[in-house]
Amino acid sequence: MSVVLVLLTAALGGVGAVARFAADRFLAPRMPDGLPFATVVINAVGSFVLGVLVGASRWHGLDDGVVQVVGAGLLGAFTTFSTVSLDAVQQIREGRWAVGTAIAGGGLLVCLAGGGAGLALMSLA
Amino acid sequence: MGLVAAGGATGVLARELLDAALPARGGVPAGILLVNLAGAFALGLLVEALASAGPPTLGRVRTRLLLGTGLLGSLTTYSALIVGSGILALDRSLALAAGYLVTTVVLGLLATGAGVAVGGHHRRAHGPGARG
Numbered sequence: 001m002s003v004v005l006v007l008l009t010a011a012l013g014g015v016g017a018v019a020r021f022a023a024d025r026f027l028a029p030r031m032p033d034g035l036p037f038a039t040v041v042i043n044a045v046g047s048f049v050l051g052v053l054v055g056a057s058r059w060h061g062l063d064d065g066v067v068q069v070v071g072a073g074l075l076g077a078f079t080t081f082s083t084v085s086l087d088a089v090q091q092i093r094e095g096r097w098a099v100g101t102a103i104a105g106g107g108l109l110v111c112l113a114g115g116g117a118g119l120a121l122m123s124l125a
Numbered sequence: 126m127g128l129v130a131a132g133g134a135t136g137v138l139a140r141e142l143l144d145a146a147l148p149a150r151g152g153v154p155a156g157i158l159l160v161n162l163a164g165a166f167a168l169g170l171l172v173e174a175l176a177s178a179g180p181p182t183l184g185r186v187r188t189r190l191l192l193g194t195g196l197l198g199s200l201t202t203y204s205a206l207i208v209g210s211g212i213l214a215l216d217r218s219l220a221l222a223a224g225y226l227v228t229t230v231v232l233g234l235l236a237t238g239a240g241v242a243v244g245g246h247h248r249r250a251h252g253p254g255a256r257g
Contacts, residue, residue: 013133015130017134017136082168082201083198085236086165086169086241089237092234108230116211
């Protein structure tokens with residue numbers, strides 16, 4: 001992989017992180033009952049878009065460099081694993097097992113549906 | 126914003142280097158698995174240690190934005206986990222994809238819990254509540 005591509009990926013990673021920060025600021029106060037599901041929504045959206053990108057590369061010849069820079073950089077940083085894991089653990093520590101399970105397990109299923117829909121869309125298109 | 130961007134770019138760079146250094150094992154993206162688990166541990170430790178250190182001063186808020194939201198938020202990733210498992214299901218087997226997902230999520234929760242425990246231990250040892 002070229003140095004330019006790596007630097008571009010990292011730069012878009014900065015953009016993705018800021019976009020996640022802004023999206024979280026927007027979504028968090030709008031979640032039902034103030035539940036911490038904002039990161040799950042962000043992850044589901046990012047997984048859908050990455051599914052579209054990877055599917056476009058796999059079935060429609062989209063350039064691998066685009067998948068690399070936008071996928072690993074922008075979407076890789078927009079979505080995050082550590083925060084959902086921490087959100088779930090904090091809920092469980094406070095005795096809210098149902099909410100913790102919904103974030104960790106339910107969040108996984110929602111994101112799978114998003115990513116799967118993105119891939120399926122491109123495989124059928 | 127600048128702190129989040131700087132941390133985010135650094136986190137992605139670290140993930141890219143690790144992902145390149147650790148090739149997929151039997152189709153499973155070992156580098157992504159490793160960064161997600163390590164990042165989950167580190168975020169638990171960071172947030173708990175900051176909370177234990179005292180009220181959120183400007184310095185602590187900035188540290189959280191740079192290292193938590195930026196660096197660890199971007200080092201770890203969910204979209205690559207999801208789509209990576211989709212590719213595993215397509216090219217290898219559904220069982221391997223499911224195993225990769227469940228392993229990541231369950232070990233991730235354990236890693237986060239371990240990080241929180243270590244960060245909380247820091248409080249008892251050195252924090253404002255520490256006794257002679």
